[in-house]
Amino acid sequence: MNFFKRTIPLIIAFIMGIMMAFQYYVPHEASQSLLKVVTRWGITIAGFAVFIGAYSLFHLHWNKIKRKVPGWGYSNFVFFGAGITVIFGLYNGGEFFLHDKQEGTMFDWMYFNVQVPAGATMFSILAFFMASAAYRTFRARTSEATILLVAAVIVMLGRVPVGALIWEFLPPIADWIMSVPNMAAKRGILIGVSIGAIATSLRIIFGIERAYLGGGD
Amino acid sequence: MYKIFLTFILSIFLLPYSSTFAVEVDMLIPPSDFQAFDTPNDNGKSVSLRWPSSLSESTEAEYVVYASLRKNGPFTTEVLRINSKTMYEEGSDSNFHYMEIKPGKFFKKESDNTDGKPSYFFKLVMMANPENVAVENIASVTPKGNWFNWKKLNNFIILIAFSALVLWFIEHAKKNPNLYLRKISGLDAIDDALGRATEMGKPVLYVHGLNGMGSISTIAAVNILGRIAIRVAEYDTTLKVSNIDPIVLSVSQEVVKESYLEAGRPDAYVEDNVFMAASEQFPYVAAVSGIMIREKTAANFFMGYFYAESLILAETGAATGAIQIAATDSYTQLPFFITTCDYTLIGEELYAASAYLSREPLLLGSLRAQDIAKGIIITALVLGAALATVGIGFISFLFKAG
Numbered sequence: 001m002n003f004f005k006r007t008i009p010l011i012i013a014f015i016m017g018i019m020m021a022f023q024y025y026v027p028h029e030a031s032q033s034l035l036k037v038v039t040r041w042g043i044t045i046a047g048f049a050v051f052i053g054a055y056s057l058f059h060l061h062w063n064k065i066k067r068k069v070p071g072w073g074y075s076n077f078v079f080f081g082a083g084i085t086v087i088f089g090l091y092n093g094g095e096f097f098l099h100d101k102q103e104g105t106m107f108d109w110m111y112f113n114v115q116v117p118a119g120a121t122m123f124s125i126l127a128f129f130m131a132s133a134a135y136r137t138f139r140a141r142t143s144e145a146t147i148l149l150v151a152a153v154i155v156m157l158g159r160v161p162v163g164a165l166i167w168e169f170l171p172p173i174a175d176w177i178m179s180v181p182n183m184a185a186k187r188g189i190l191i192g193v194s195i196g197a198i199a200t201s202l203r204i205i206f207g208i209e210r211a212y213l214g215g216g217d
Numbered sequence: 218m219y220k221i222f223l224t225f226i227l228s229i230f231l232l233p234y235s236s237t238f239a240v241e242v243d244m245l246i247p248p249s250d251f252q253a254f255d256t257p258n259d260n261g262k263s264v265s266l267r268w269p270s271s272l273s274e275s276t277e278a279e280y281v282v283y284a285s286l287r288k289n290g291p292f293t294t295e296v297l298r299i300n301s302k303t304m305y306e307e308g309s310d311s312n313f314h315y316m317e318i319k320p321g322k323f324f325k326k327e328s329d330n331t332d333g334k335p336s337y338f339f340k341l342v343m344m345a346n347p348e349n350v351a352v353e354n355i356a357s358v359t360p361k362g363n364w365f366n367w368k369k370l371n372n373f374i375i376l377i378a379f380s381a382l383v384l385w386f387i388e389h390a391k392k393n394p395n396l397y398l399r400k401i402s403g404l405d406a407i408d409d410a411l412g413r414a415t416e417m418g419k420p421v422l423y424v425h426g427l428n429g430m431g432s433i434s435t436i437a438a439v440n441i442l443g444r445i446a447i448r449v450a451e452y453d454t455t456l457k458v459s460n461i462d463p464i465v466l467s468v469s470q471e472v473v474k475e476s477y478l479e480a481g482r483p484d485a486y487v488e489d490n491v492f493m494a495a496s497e498q499f500p501y502v503a504a505v506s507g508i509m510i511r512e513k514t515a516a517n518f519f520m521g522y523f524y525a526e527s528l529i530l531a532e533t534g535a536a537t538g539a540i541q542i543a544a545t546d547s548y549t550q551l552p553f554f555i556t557t558c559d560y561t562l563i564g565e566e567l568y569a570a571s572a573y574l575s576r577e578p579l580l581l582g583s584l585r586a587q588d589i590a591k592g593i594i595i596t597a598l599v600l601g602a603a604l605a606t607v608g609i610g611f612i613s614f615l616f617k618a619g
Binding site: 021024025026027028029030031032042045046049050051052053054056057059060063070071074115118119122123125126129130132133134136137186189190191192193195196197198199200201202203204206208209211212213 | 259260262364365366373376379380384387429436437440444460464467472494495496497498499502507511525526528529531532535546548551553563564565567571575579580586591
């Protein structure tokens with residue numbers, strides 16, 4: 001059993017890892033075709049995996065309804081929302097699923113008038129969370145916190161029109177902070193992340209890192 | 218005598234206007250050469266055209282290139298039309314024009330070549346207006362794909378060298394397993410966080426991030442999940458793992474189940490605790506935030522790649538009083554995690570976490586190789602900046618992207 005659960009996945013990871021790493025350096029048409037085929041396979045497999053996700057979601061919420069755990073009423077909305085989305089999606093404005101997706105149907109209405117506003121609402125909460133995080137964080141308790149506070153105030157003021165009204169040099173200083181020390185830190189992190197990603201990829205390709213397969217060695 | 222004198226005087230007055238009546242002949246001087254060759258380092262669909270500048274170039278003049286599949290024409294397919302004062306070859310100081318074109322877009326069938334690769338014939342024409350046309354020689358080329366992109370040679374050499382370094386240090390670690398590893402507070406705090414959750418009798422929440430299994434950060438997060446799940450199984454605490462991607466969900470379920478098995482607690486594994494929360498970004502955030510508030514999780518782990526939802530998750534968790542440990546390679550979200558979480562692993566510390574927690578010599582060896590590579594890059598950066606300041610671009614050239 002270990003052969004199918006461990007050895008074969010490791011062999012596949014090794015072959016595909018080496019192949020796709022070298023594919024980057026080969027501009028020939030055959031290499032580009034290989035990349036297209038592999039990408040399409042990945043999309044196809046991901047498409048099948050949607051059923052696994054849907055099963056997990058429905059199974060979890062069905063159990064909550066069955067056991068009447070606290071908050072089980074909200075789980076009904078999962079089935080209600082999924083149900084009417086599937087119904088209107090299959091109805092397809094009267095053309096049903098045998099034809100291409102139609103525009104301006106109830107399916108589109110639900111997406112643009114329910115899901116998009118709900119997502120935008122969640123996104124808009126960010127502004128308030130930023131304010132509360134800033135209130136907690138921008139305290140001059142240590143020297144590093146003081147530098148953070150001063151830099152944050154300069155950048156925030158320098159990015160809005162009133163900053164130029166307060167002091168004409170605020171926007172250029174804010175730009176300098178963003179384009180010099182901030183950019184240096186960002187690039188430093190990126191260099192470390194890139195090297196770490198290559199090392200992690202090599203560990204996975206050569207089968208040294210196997211925790212993603214589950215269990216011990 | 219009087220008539221001769223009068224003619225002379227009249228000709229002096231008429232001389233400035235004589236050009237108005239004379240016939241002007243602006244002769245275009247065509248370029249002295251015209252070359253077509255296979256574009257290097259490509260997939261065989263591109264052809265490069267190159268020709269020297271002409272003395273009669275002006276803003277009114279144009280270069281037009283016609284193509285044919287036969288040497289004798291007809292040259293009726295126009296593949297290029299540019300102003301004669303544009304598209305100079307980089308580094309030629311405006312002495313040469315250079316263009317890359319894809320002739321396959323203009324021809325649907327292949328040429329008469331026996332080997333099946335189409336040959337193209339090009340004719341360069343210089344035009345100022347329809348009456349003034351200059352014609353140059355015919356150039357031909359058979360484009361073919363290249364098996365190696367030589368512009369990426371430096372990248373390839375660096376990859377091979379770094380790979381060799383990693384493998385060497387992994388071998389070295391087998392003989393000398395006691396490698397020094399600096400302290401990473403966030404990882405040392407994992408045990409404290411799990412202990413706190415156990416004492417409070419509250420669950421531990423693990424959030425992967427939004428990327429799929431193809432992302433290195435998600436693989437690193439799953440590795441950490443395995444190690445955390447073993448300790449959670451030993452402490453008999455509830456572990457909840459929320460997922461946004463179904464493939465990550467499958468892998469996480471397998472990893473957690475195997476971890477419980479390894480800890481000797483297969484009975485404690487609950488499949489519903491590793492679940493799909495939602496498949497979109499903000500519905501996922503809403504679901505996870507709801508879990509944090511309703512179930513009052515004692516410890517939250519945010520491991521992986523995050524986008525705009527990072528602050529919402531971390532602030533909600535902070536509001537519930539949970540201890541929070543975050544690890545991400547997303548530099549845009551790092552500030553939010555640093556300000557709201559108790560511990561934050563920055564960038565590559567996420568990738569090092571698996572080695573740090575397991576202390577396996579093979580994994581530690583690769584960390585040493587990473588550090589050596591970083592040292593080499595820092596040295597190259599400092600040297601390169603200093604040399605570039607005095608006009609020596611050797612190191613910049615070595616690291617130039619292809």
